[in-house]
Amino acid sequence: MRTEQEMFDLLLTTAQHDERIRAVYLNGSRANPHVAKDMFQDFDIVYVVTETPSFLEDDKWIHLFGDLLMVQEPDLLDKGLGLDKNFAYSYTYLMLFTDGNRIDLRLLSTQAMLDEYGKDKLTVPLLDKDQLLPPISPTSDCDYHISPPTKGQFDSCTNDFWWCLQNVAKGIWRDELPYAKQMFEDTTRHALHQMLNWWIGQQHHFQLSTGKMGKYLKNYLPENYWALYKKTYADADYDHMWSAIFATCTLFRSIAKDVAHHFHFSYPHKDDANMTVYLKHVQMLPRDAKSIL
The missing domain is CATH 3.30.460.10 (Beta Polymerase, domain 2)
Structure with a gap:
């Protein structure tokens, strides 16, 4: 070469x-x-x-x-x-x-x-x-440095994260693998990366970049967060996808609360709690269920 x-x-x-x-x-x-x-x-x-x-x-x-x-x-x-x-x-x-x-x-x-x-x-x-x-x-x-979030950006990111997970859940229940996978990557992971960037940015006074598509995230996340981040990736097995969803929720919840505290924003605890219950309920629904309730 x-x-x-x-x-x-x-x-x-x-x-x-x-x-x-x-x-x-x-x-x-x-x-x-x-x-x-x-x-x-x-x-x-x-x-x-x-x-x-x-x-x-x-x-x-x-x-x-x-x-x-x-x-x-x-x-x-x-x-x-x-x-x-x-x-x-x-x-x-x-x-x-x-x-x-x-x-x-x-x-x-x-x-x-x-x-x-x-x-x-x-x-x-x-x-x-x-x-x-x-x-x-x-x-x-x-x-290319990460910019601090405005309140509107933080609210939009947290709302998108919790709201759009319902689409991932119903895609799994319907056995619509391409839809569930793409919805997770395009909405859930997108929101996760945004929050990770803000969390990393605040640790480094917003004087760095995590690279295109977050390629340098590993360089800036502590070992426990990186280990959890890796669990957000799953194969085509639905049980594994559910495990990845809940790992993603755990990671997002932890870093988003830190970001909210740092910038004096309000974290949507109610949305978090309600959607977590919803996700666990959908996970347990039989395939022939006629109603979510």
């Missing part, structure tokens, strides 16, 4: 030798000094170009970066779905190579660059042939 330095050398040498490419900058995790480096990090690269059509008319040039395993062109796919895409403004190639490296390369017109440059604070300029790139602050991941 080519090293990080070899990849950057290749990306910059290609840009230096191509007169159409006037500037280069880096986004993403490789621009974040707080993210541990590993071999699966993408190279999120932007080429600021004089025009895009010549790149798109003959895209053999992307083979300069190595032996391709697969390419995705999201703008082309979006256009195929009927979306309005201006290829002259910007165009993206997502490239996975046989050695495991991945480059997410965006071609931006000068106007596209001016519209976006520096708005993502994880931006590092790498090459500027014509001094096109405006001055920006040093790279920072502050845009």
Whole structure:
């Protein structure tokens, strides 16, 4: 597998030798000094170009970066779905190579660059042939830090968590596995992750991120909470799913009460108690029951 330095050398040498490419900058995790480096990090690269059509008319040039395993062109796919895409403004190639490296390369017109440059604070300029790139602050991941909850956000999160569990429960009782699973992930886990973020944020003065989809949660949860969090995942066995539901409720209840205390919010004890009784009742209902009561 080519090293990080070899990849950057290749990306910059290609840009230096191509007169159409006037500037280069880096986004993403490789621009974040707080993210541990590993071999699966993408190279999120932007080429600021004089025009895009010549790149798109003959895209053999992307083979300069190595032996391709697969390419995705999201703008082309979006256009195929009927979306309005201006290829002259910007165009993206997502490239996975046989050695495991991945480059997410965006071609931006000068106007596209001016519209976006520096708005993502994880931006590092790498090459500027014509001094096109405006001055920006040093790279920072502050845009991705957890924000403290408002009372409305806390109330919405706790209400969604307890309310939507009824949908998971009835999906299990009806033997609607896809529905029950998706409802749990899209609503219950979403609310759990939101509350976990607030709980972790308050422990660290809201100066960090738990990463996309909570991928760094393990780094910030104490061992007992992480052990409980792992129990929120289940297979397709309904008994296991019920166990995961009650583990999720236990974890959510504990952290949400801490968050409520910290911010002087009111925790919905009545909703918690009522829905816990409801869930246990549905769990015990026979499959041929005609009534919940």
